[in-house]
Amino acid sequence: MSTQPIGIFDSGVGGTSIWKEIHKLLPDENTIYLADSANAPYGLKGKETIINLSIKNTEYLIDKGCKLIVVACNTATTNAISILRETYNIPFIGIEPAIKPAALNTQTKAVGILATKGTLTSELFHKTTNLFASNIQVIERIGEGIVELIESGQLYSNEMRGLLKVYLKPMIDANIDYLVLGCTHYPYLIPMLVDLLPNHVKIIDSGEAVARQTKAVLEQHDLLNTKRVKSNIQFFTNGNPEILQSLLESKYKVEYLDF
Incomplete structure (x- = not known):
């Protein structure tokens, strides 16, 4: 399981600020980033809607084989992470205002x-x-x-x-x-x-603290990827790929996802 990817989702492109800190600290880890830009912002939605969107994102990442999921969205964390932890048998990392x-x-x-x-x-x-x-x-x-x-x-x-x-x-x-x-x-x-x-x-902001917590939880569950091979980095969005791409280095490719 250690070579399986870390899943990261956000209501849009903002969670890439968290992804960058995680990738900087854990460059060997494979990662999948999921931007639910079609439903951004989560901050104006009701709790039930936020929970349902978080479940949808989580199940997509679990289907992709993710070993741990970072809820890279303050609104999703504060409203949905307790439900996600109760429902799915993998570790979750949340984001809280510092x-x-x-x-x-x-x-x-x-x-x-x-x-x-x-x-x-x-x-x-x-x-x-x-x-x-x-x-x-x-x-x-x-x-x-x-x-x-x-x-x-x-x-x-x-x-x-x-x-x-x-x-x-x-x-x-x-x-x-x-x-x-x-x-x-x-x-x-x-x-x-x-x-x-x-x-x-x-x-x-919470980026560095979240990256350190991600590393600690991976170590705790014996899930750190110790294989020194080039990491596989994937970005998916159901919004405009160009917006997400503008926040990333050109070597990373963004794929449009209809979900």
């Missing part, structure tokens, strides 16, 4: 979180926030429209910049010193965010 390190390290006692509605309203997010951030100010903003712009190839557009200015203003006014990115699409905004935020604000 509110804990921000809350523990803030000096100004104010942190910002930019995330989807589906993540910010989830039970898991509220539980984590109450546990680690009850004594600090947390400025939450729903990143309405961000995923849609990224999925339509308008990552560095003037419209995106305008949205970010609006979402960041109350955080800057509250003197945050940490900004937590609560959606796997958002790390692609970091160059723009750095430009818009004061210099002292640190930006946290």
Whole structure:
């Protein structure tokens, strides 16, 4: 089983930010990335819909022989991962906004979180926030429209910049010193965010932590691929392949999938 692929799915192209960290840490692992762009964004959908889409994605990856699945979507993790773990007999890695390190390290006692509605309203997010951030100010903003712009190839557009200015203003006014990115699409905004935020604000995303957790779980289950052969990397999308391709090196090929 160790040579079987790691499966990674997201509501669209954003989870490639997670895939890149996993591939960097575990270059020998075969991976299959599944972008459900036709149904993006998940953040505006109801819990039942999110669960059903997550099950559909999971079953596709299991059919492809995946040994472990990374739910590279904050909204799918917070709404569906407990169901997936109960239903399928393989390990799952989830993505949670990194509110804990921000809350523990803030000096100004104010942190910002930019995330989807589906993540910010989830039970898991509220539980984590109450546990680690009850004594600090947390400025939450729903990143309405961000995923849609990224999925339509308008990552560095003037419209995106305008949205970010609006979402960041109350955080800057509250003197945050940490900004937590609560959606796997958002790390692609970091160059723009750095430009818009004061210099002292640190930006946290979950990519490296998820890669380390993936490695730890593979080791725990004796599933690490130790064969030193060229890894097989596959990308599938039910959206526009060019959008996904634009976030990847040209050596990787994106295949359209009608699902």
